[in-house]
Amino acid sequence: MSHTNTPVVEIKAAVKHYRTPEGQAVRALDGVDLSVGANEFVTLLGPSGCGKTTLLRAISGFEQLDSGSLIIQGQPMNDVPPYQRPVNTVFQSYALFPHLSVGDNVGYALEVRGVPRKERDTRVGEALEMVGMGGLQKRKPGLLSGGQQQRVALARAIVNRPALLLLDEPLSALDRHLRQSMQRELKKLQSELGIAFVFVTHDQEEALTMSDRIVVLNGGHVQQIGRPEAIYDRPANAFVAGFIGESNLFKARVSVVDDQHAELVSDVGDTLRVRRGELQLNQQVQVLLRPEQFHLDCPGSSDSHAWLEGVVEQTVFVGKDFEVSMRTPQGSQVKAVVRDAARQALQRLHAGETLRLWYASQAAHVLAGGAR
Amino acid sequence: MMRRLGQNLLSGYSLLFFVFLYLPIGLIFVYSFNGNPLNMMIWGGFSLDWYRSIFGMANSLADNVQYIESTDQLLGSLRTSLSVALITALISTVIGTLTALALARFRFRLQGFYRMLLFMPMMMPDVVLGISLLIFFVNIGIPLGKVSIIIGHCSFLVSYVFIVVSARLAGMDTRLEEASADLGANPWYTFRRITLPMILPGVIGGALLSFIISMDDLVITYFISGVDSTTLPVYIYGMIRRGIKPEINAIATLLILASLLIAAVGLYLRNRQPAALKAEDSHGS
Numbered sequence: 001m002s003h004t005n006t007p008v009v010e011i012k013a014a015v016k017h018y019r020t021p022e023g024q025a026v027r028a029l030d031g032v033d034l035s036v037g038a039n040e041f042v043t044l045l046g047p048s049g050c051g052k053t054t055l056l057r058a059i060s061g062f063e064q065l066d067s068g069s070l071i072i073q074g075q076p077m078n079d080v081p082p083y084q085r086p087v088n089t090v091f092q093s094y095a096l097f098p099h100l101s102v103g104d105n106v107g108y109a110l111e112v113r114g115v116p117r118k119e120r121d122t123r124v125g126e127a128l129e130m131v132g133m134g135g136l137q138k139r140k141p142g143l144l145s146g147g148q149q150q151r152v153a154l155a156r157a158i159v160n161r162p163a164l165l166l167l168d169e170p171l172s173a174l175d176r177h178l179r180q181s182m183q184r185e186l187k188k189l190q191s192e193l194g195i196a197f198v199f200v201t202h203d204q205e206e207a208l209t210m211s212d213r214i215v216v217l218n219g220g221h222v223q224q225i226g227r228p229e230a231i232y233d234r235p236a237n238a239f240v241a242g243f244i245g246e247s248n249l250f251k252a253r254v255s256v257v258d259d260q261h262a263e264l265v266s267d268v269g270d271t272l273r274v275r276r277g278e279l280q281l282n283q284q285v286q287v288l289l290r291p292e293q294f295h296l297d298c299p300g301s302s303d304s305h306a307w308l309e310g311v312v313e314q315t316v317f318v319g320k321d322f323e324v325s326m327r328t329p330q331g332s333q334v335k336a337v338v339r340d341a342a343r344q345a346l347q348r349l350h351a352g353e354t355l356r357l358w359y360a361s362q363a364a365h366v367l368a369g370g371a372r
Numbered sequence: 373m374m375r376r377l378g379q380n381l382l383s384g385y386s387l388l389f390f391v392f393l394y395l396p397i398g399l400i401f402v403y404s405f406n407g408n409p410l411n412m413m414i415w416g417g418f419s420l421d422w423y424r425s426i427f428g429m430a431n432s433l434a435d436n437v438q439y440i441e442s443t444d445q446l447l448g449s450l451r452t453s454l455s456v457a458l459i460t461a462l463i464s465t466v467i468g469t470l471t472a473l474a475l476a477r478f479r480f481r482l483q484g485f486y487r488m489l490l491f492m493p494m495m496m497p498d499v500v501l502g503i504s505l506l507i508f509f510v511n512i513g514i515p516l517g518k519v520s521i522i523i524g525h526c527s528f529l530v531s532y533v534f535i536v537v538s539a540r541l542a543g544m545d546t547r548l549e550e551a552s553a554d555l556g557a558n559p560w561y562t563f564r565r566i567t568l569p570m571i572l573p574g575v576i577g578g579a580l581l582s583f584i585i586s587m588d589d590l591v592i593t594y595f596i597s598g599v600d601s602t603t604l605p606v607y608i609y610g611m612i613r614r615g616i617k618p619e620i621n622a623i624a625t626l627l628i629l630a631s632l633l634i635a636a637v638g639l640y641l642r643n644r645q646p647a648a649l650k651a652e653d654s655h656g657s
Binding site for chain 1: 569
């Protein structure tokens with residue numbers, strides 16, 4: 001895989017403190033390691049205040065790390081000012097220069113480097129063409145729509161072919177429809193340009209659709225780094241499980257083990273069945289069941305499947321799927337998503353009905369530790 | 373019915389208000405064309421002689437009238453005022469703008485205190501400022517004259533420029549400067565190409581404001597001007613006691629026209645800017 005080659009960016013043990021106005025120290029980054037390979041699309045994902053923007057600004061040079069090393073293309077960058085780093089940024093607010101035309105905005109990085117007018121015009125034209133904004137060079141940014149400004153900001157950041165493009169929640173100001181088409185375009189642009197993207201977002205769906213790898217951050221710590229499927233299917237801890245996708249999380253203790261399976265009892269008394277794996281008797285773990293892992297009927301041998309039974313509290317049709325909310329006799333709430341095919345079984349989903357939800361025992365993901 | 377009456381009263385009141393405000397200025401304008409050589413408040417026919425007189429052209433009216441002051445002294449004070457105001461505007465605009473930039477862009481100890489110090493000269497009574505400047509100049513041995521007036525004016529006009537430029541800087545997205553640095557521009561390039569054009573309306577506004585205030589200042593200048601460096605306001609003030617030369621009406625009229633011109637240029641520059649300002653706003657967040 002390409003990102004196993006020499007990394008474009010390598011961050012080791014990055015620490016950054018802030019002092020609040022009250023004088024308290026806040027750790028925005030608390031020992032973060034990260035490396036981004038050439039041509040890789042990496043997303044920094046986390047709730048606001050998790051340190052993702054701080055990490056991005058440390059790479060672009062607008063924040064100084066308290067300790068730790070930052071290497072871009074093999075060069076130590078800790079003490080290099082922003083204007084000498086081979087990195088460009090697409091800002092959340094776009095930050096287009098209102099007094100310059102679109103063409104001058106896009107050509108700014110070239111103008112700064114003294115590229116002759118003629119070559120500059122050609123390259124500005126190409127960059128605008130790439131983002132679908134050809135021929136708008138003469139306009140002032142103030143006369144463009146939000147989506148157009150976004151594209152101009154993108155063209156401005158790629159015109160000089162940086163080693164690395166940083167994107168700070170660039171799509172958050174766009175409406176849903178525009179955001180989705182921009183997501184696809186960004187992904188396409190990234191593979192065409194062949195430059196590494198580091199993309200910051202708090203939108204887990206955006207992260208899952210676009211990224212080669214996702215870095216989940218919380219409280220200044222890296223919670224998990226991995227491919228989107230891996231992060232979704234095998235979250236490293238309860239925070240990741242809860243932050244990405246819908247989840248049913250049970251704190252449970254292993255009560256019975258056999259060769260292949262383990263039976264667990266949750267803290268409120270639900271019985272769960274998972275693949276044995278490394279589980280030991282009486283071990284405290286957490287069990288994750290995604291809503292879409294449930295079925296209304298047993299899809300295979302009853303040996304490899306298990307079920308949870310309860311009373312339906314609410315069923316909502318969301319187009320294609322039904323979202324079912326069920327409560328077990330022990331009091332746990334279980335969220336399930338069942339597909340269209342089950343429409344014949346709709347009467348089983350009425351509120352107040354008793355429902356049995358099946359799941360494959362190997363689909364249940366076991367997280368270490370009971371702490372949350 | 374009552375409503376119409378109320379509206380009429382209101383417009384009548386507004387009319388009176390503006391008459392009260394502008395009639396004295398209108399009178400000066402009218403009497404600058406007064407051909408009466410003896411009493412400038414009694415209309416004696418239309419004449420352009422006062423204007424000819426201040427531009428040094430021979431004319432019958434001014435030559436036939438004997439006043440204590442000479443027209444040369446009057447014109448000399450106008451020249452002093454203009455050169456003082458020009459130099460003051462230049463110096464205070466540069467210092468005020470740089471101060472505003474420093475306080476807006478850097479974080480340092482006692483920042484709030486410095487900001488307060490900059491507001492102080494605006495709130496200080498002119499008399500206090502004038503007398504303290506006088507004592508200061510005398511004590512450290514700066515002779516009273518044009519230089520002392522310029523230093524004195526700059527000491528409080530820097531504050532005015534600072535406030536005007538600060539307001540402009542506060543409305544400017546700091547991300548623009550970051551974007552410029554991000555695209556490879558060093559701090560000086562960023563200042564020249566991004567920051568300065570963005571705050572230019574504020575800088576020009578501050579320069580015009582300090583020019584006009586310097587031109588107009590009487591109280592402070594009265595304390596710190598020397599014998600042969602009288603500014604126009606100080607000269608006119610002195611003239612009240614010795615008899616007013618009718619040329620003053622002509623000079624006042626020309627000054628009003630010049631002020632109107634400057635204000636018009638200022639407004640034009642401000643109206644040329646809205647596209648940029650709107651863009652700033654729509655960036656939001």
